[in-house]
Amino acid sequence: MSNQKTPVYQRTLAMPITATGIGLHSGKEVTLTLTPAPVGTGIVFVRTDLANAKIPMTATLVQDTMMSSNLVAGDARVGTVEHLLSAVSAFGLDNLYVQVDAPEIPIMDGSASVFLSLIDKAGVMEQSDLKKFIKIKQTVVVCDGDKWARFDPYDGGFLMKFEIDFDHPAIQATNQTTTLDFNTENFIREVGQARTFGFLKDLEYLCQHNLALGGSLDNAVVLDDTSVMNAGGLRYPNEFVRHKMLDAVGDLYVIGHAILGQFSAYKSGHALNNALIRAVLADPNSHKIVTFYDKETCPIAYNLCKFSENITLVS
Numbered sequence: 001m002s003n004q005k006t007p008v009y010q011r012t013l014a015m016p017i018t019a020t021g022i023g024l025h026s027g028k029e030v031t032l033t034l035t036p037a038p039v040g041t042g043i044v045f046v047r048t049d050l051a052n053a054k055i056p057m058t059a060t061l062v063q064d065t066m067m068s069s070n071l072v073a074g075d076a077r078v079g080t081v082e083h084l085l086s087a088v089s090a091f092g093l094d095n096l097y098v099q100v101d102a103p104e105i106p107i108m109d110g111s112a113s114v115f116l117s118l119i120d121k122a123g124v125m126e127q128s129d130l131k132k133f134i135k136i137k138q139t140v141v142v143c144d145g146d147k148w149a150r151f152d153p154y155d156g157g158f159l160m161k162f163e164i165d166f167d168h169p170a171i172q173a174t175n176q177t178t179t180l181d182f183n184t185e186n187f188i189r190e191v192g193q194a195r196t197f198g199f200l201k202d203l204e205y206l207c208q209h210n211l212a213l214g215g216s217l218d219n220a221v222v223l224d225d226t227s228v229m230n231a232g233g234l235r236y237p238n239e240f241v242r243h244k245m246l247d248a249v250g251d252l253y254v255i256g257h258a259i260l261g262q263f264s265a266y267k268s269g270h271a272l273n274n275a276l277i278r279a280v281l282a283d284p285n286s287h288k289i290v291t292f293y294d295k296e297t298c299p300i301a302y303n304l305c306k307f308s309e310n311i312t313l314v315s
Contacts, residue, residue: 009130012096014123023106032106033099040095044096045057049102060278062274078100086249087112090116092258131291142275154262165266176240221234
């Protein structure tokens with residue numbers, strides 16, 4: 001019997017894949033192409049409409065968090081990156097070019113579902129160098145009024161806990177807390193298809209600020225004063241908090257590597273999530289980079305591909 005160990009290697013796509021969709025805020029058609037990238041590249045956004053200007057996925061480049069996470073490098077920007085990055089994180093992709101011909105990633109159906117399907121269809125390829133993880137060594141906390149987010153050391157992988165508190169009858173009627181033991185399968189089943197949500201009463205304000213021009217019942221859960229307006233209702237009994245968890249997965253992946261630790265948050269959003277990863281990166285004592293020479297010892301399981309259609313949503 002062989003005792004040979006299989007290391008945990010960096011990952012990229014097996015082949016390029018392209019999709020089109022509507023920009024949530026612009027309302028215009030956007031073409032998105034995901035392309036394999038060499039070892040050590042990281043996640044890099046490429047604005048094909050701006051002479052292929054590159055925007056690396058870096059915590060300090062998140063310069064705008066109004067309604068979404070937006071990366072800005074010089075005159076180039078790319079927004080609404082969190083849903084795509086949550087899917088990229090779920091499949092454990094380390095190196096990827098994200099080519100886009102507009103200043104925002106298409107909203108698709110408002111969840112990570114389409115991005116998960118694209119990655120699954122393209123396939124995942126392991127590369128030659130070891131995958132790097134950021135392991136939390138010390139507690140890190142950031143606050144904004146009564147909102148907070150924190151990391152704590154945790155040896156079991158990446159455990160996530162999230163709580164929201166919305167004063168709206170349709171949201172109050174659901175459980176406003178959720179937990180995710182992060183891996184590919186759990187992400188797809190438990191939060192991957194949770195859609196972004198918004199309030200009808202905010203529409204006029206958003207339109208005045210050229211936001212949500214592409215928003216509709218096809219790509220968001222919309223609430224009037226008392227109820228959910230979507231004819232099909234919710235995908236999960238507590239879809240609201242599950243979408244906030246989905247956002248957090250994408251926001252936190254901007255740190256640059258998969259995280260090993262426990263994440264907890266109360267009423268956190270894009271700005272606070274980004275403040276948390278910046279706080280970690282600013283304190284060398286808070287974390288360390290680790291690798292695994294044996295997949296059996298890695299606490300996060302990443303599936304290669306071709307399985308997501310067999311996963312049933314959690315109820």
